[in-house]
Amino acid sequence: MAVRLVFLGRxxxxxxxxxxxxxxxLGWAALLAHLSEAFSPELAETVLGERVKVALNGALIADKGxxxxxxxxxIAFLPPVSGG
Amino acid sequence: MSDVRLLTAPFDPAEELRRFTAALPQAGGIVSFLGQxxxxxxxxxxxxxxxxxxxxxxxxDLAAQVRGRWALDGLLVIHRSGAMVPGEPIVLVAAAARHxxxxxxxxDFAMDHLKSESxxxxxxxxxxxxRWIEPRxxxxxxxxxxxxxx
Numbered sequence: 001m002a003v004r005l006v007f008l009g010r011x012x013x014x015x016x017x018x019x020x021x022x023x024x025x026l027g028w029a030a031l032l033a034h035l036s037e038a039f040s041p042e043l044a045e046t047v048l049g050e051r052v053k054v055a056l057n058g059a060l061i062a063d064k065g066x067x068x069x070x071x072x073x074x075i076a077f078l079p080p081v082s083g084g
Numbered sequence: 085m086s087d088v089r090l091l092t093a094p095f096d097p098a099e100e101l102r103r104f105t106a107a108l109p110q111a112g113g114i115v116s117f118l119g120q121x122x123x124x125x126x127x128x129x130x131x132x133x134x135x136x137x138x139x140x141x142x143x144x145d146l147a148a149q150v151r152g153r154w155a156l157d158g159l160l161v162i163h164r165s166g167a168m169v170p171g172e173p174i175v176l177v178a179a180a181a182r183h184x185x186x187x188x189x190x191x192d193f194a195m196d197h198l199k200s201e202s203x204x205x206x207x208x209x210x211x212x213x214x215r216w217i218e219p220r221x222x223x224x225x226x227x228x229x230x231x232x233x234x
Contacts, residue, residue, distance in 0.1 A: 084204075
């Protein structure tokens with residue numbers, strides 16, 4: 001088992017894929033490092049910005065910098081929305 | 085009655101509206117808004133993506149918020165996800181009320197929030213290339229008209 005990563009919207013373009021996995025446990029800094037190395041530095045930089053929200057197992061996280069990911073978790077990166 | 089749906093296949097707005105209206109004979113006024121994929125600017129297709137754990141639950145919450153704000157007999161919210169071609173319906177909102185002003189306001193509010201606060205990401209295909217669409221400043225101005233929402 002690992003942590004599942006989900007990239008929505010424009011982040012999918014920056015990552016070059018709509019998802020991936022990373023080994024757990026890991027915190028925010030290690031996650032950003034993984035995004036930068038495994039996908040692209042621009043992805044990590046964008047995810048760090050305040051316009052990108054994060055959902056952990058389907059629930060929005062107020063302080064994404066404080067997350068700790070465990071086996072089986074799903075973390076989704078949510079850029080600004082554009083519906084309708 | 086609130087009917088909130090996230091669809092991944094095409095729908096028939098006229099039939100949806102007919103059914104919604106037929107079930108609400110007590111409503112004196114029904115206001116509906118239909119959003120469709122605009123033809124022009126070389127747009128060949130439009131795709132909306134959603135995120136399962138968030139998108140529909142937030143649409144249901146929005147419907148509850150609308151119901152709490154206006155006295156409605158019924159509310160219909162249908163939003164597409166997936167790839168669509170010009171002319172295809174994207175979103176249908178209908179509000180039924182005893183009096184028309186509540187229905188107009190409720191449909192307007194629901195649309196403003198679907199546009200800029202719901203969990204959808206949109207991209208369009210022009211000249212064979214897909215391009216993600218960022219929210220417009222106008223969308224944020226539209227939603228700001230309603231003040232702070234719960």
